[in-house]
Amino acid sequence: MAAVDISSVETAYAPPPLDPTRKPTVIVDDLHVVYRVSAGAKYDSSPVAGLRRLVNRTASPSMREVHAVKGVSFVAYEGEAIGLIGTNGSGKSTLLRAIAGLLPPERGQVYAKGQPSLLGVNAALLNELSGERNVVLGCLAMGMSLAEVRRQVPEIIEFSGIDDRGDFSSLPMSTYSSGMAARLRFAIAAARKHDVLLIDEALATGDAEFRQRSEQRMQELCAGAGTIFLVSHQLSTIRAMCDRTLWLDSGVLRMDGPTDEVTGTYMDLYGIPR
Ligand SMILES: Nc1ncnc2c1ncn2[C@@H]1O[C@H](COP(=O)(O)OP(=O)(O)OP(=O)(O)O)[C@@H](O)[C@H]1O
Numbered sequence: 418m419a420a421v422d423i424s425s426v427e428t429a430y431a432p433p434p435l436d437p438t439r440k441p442t443v444i445v446d447d448l449h450v451v452y453r454v455s456a457g458a459k460y461d462s463s464p465v466a467g468l469r470r471l472v473n474r475t476a477s478p479s480m481r482e483v484h485a486v487k488g489v490s491f492v493a494y495e496g497e498a499i500g501l502i503g504t505n506g507s508g509k510s511t512l513l514r515a516i517a518g519l520l521p522p523e524r525g526q527v528y529a530k531g532q533p534s535l536l537g538v539n540a541a542l543l544n545e546l547s548g549e550r551n552v553v554l555g556c557l558a559m560g561m562s563l564a565e566v567r568r569q570v571p572e573i574i575e576f577s578g579i580d581d582r583g584d585f586s587s588l589p590m591s592t593y594s595s596g597m598a599a600r601l602r603f604a605i606a607a608a609r610k611h612d613v614l615l616i617d618e619a620l621a622t623g624d625a626e627f628r629q630r631s632e633q634r635m636q637e638l639c640a641g642a643g644t645i646f647l648v649s650h651q652l653s654t655i656r657a658m659c660d661r662t663l664w665l666d667s668g669v670l671r672m673d674g675p676t677d678e679v680t681g682t683y684m685d686l687y688g689i690p691r
Pocket residue numbers: 452453454483484485503504505506507508509510511512
């Protein structure tokens with residue numbers, strides 16, 4: 418994507434005021450996330466090499482820092498569906514992982530109601546197990562009882578639509594297309610009520626019909642007082658599903674506001690036709 422001058426957005430941006438009448442579900446306060454990676458190409462990161470360095474008291478090779486999220490602050494409320502947009506490497510996935518508690522803040526704080534669930538394209542399902550076994554495992558991992566899981570399995574498989582063209586639920590996940598796997602992941606996650614559900618591009622590989630169904634399910638989750646964060650490069654998906662959008666650029670929160678306004682400014686800046 419061509420370099421653009423973002424300074425006009427920076428100066429125009431003012432964060433939305435806090436709303437004391439609504440219940441917050443996620444508070445992110447001046448969050449900074451830093452990755453540390455070895456700068457040396459020949460760096461041996463194995464435990465044995467680490468122990469050797471410890472015993473010999475040799476210094477670790479130089480580490481490079483990637484400051485992926487820089488001073489992000491916002492408050493999310495019950496019933497909101499919030500889109501996260503930004504170019505590649507702008508820090509969207511890092512922010513979601515920090516909200517899920519999977520990455521420690523370098524500075525600042527994340528406060529969240531309950532345990533936010535991260536539903537990503539890399540969510541841990543086991544390729545060698547059948548779709549149905551993965552549904553059982555996924556539901557148990559989300560804390561459902563076995564009786565509840567047994568009740569829910571047929572409904573989850575039906576919602577995912579993986580059996581629409583044959584009995585795929587009894588086949589190993591390794592035989593699924595990426596779209597089918599994404600549909601199953603979403604169906605599993607959507608089977609439970611979440612206080613905070615974080616979705617990272619999981620819907621991008623689903624077809625139009627499934628996107629419509631998942632949009633409806635997301636609206637139901639929000640109506641049940643949950644908060645949803647959705648990372649997507651598909652601005653049409655964000656516009657269809659989210660009432661509010663955060664725009665990240667190089668780890669900095671550039672805009673936070675109504676989806677139409679934020680995506681409109683983003684599209685104008687990058688010359689994307691509306
Ligand atoms: N595990 C990691 N180790 C080191 N740096 C990382 C790691 N993961 C991400 N980064 C860096 O952090 C920055 C933000 O990456 P992130 O994946 O959060 O961006 P993103 O907006 O989700 O990108 P995309 O749209 O391409 O998925 C990038 O500079 C990336 O190179």
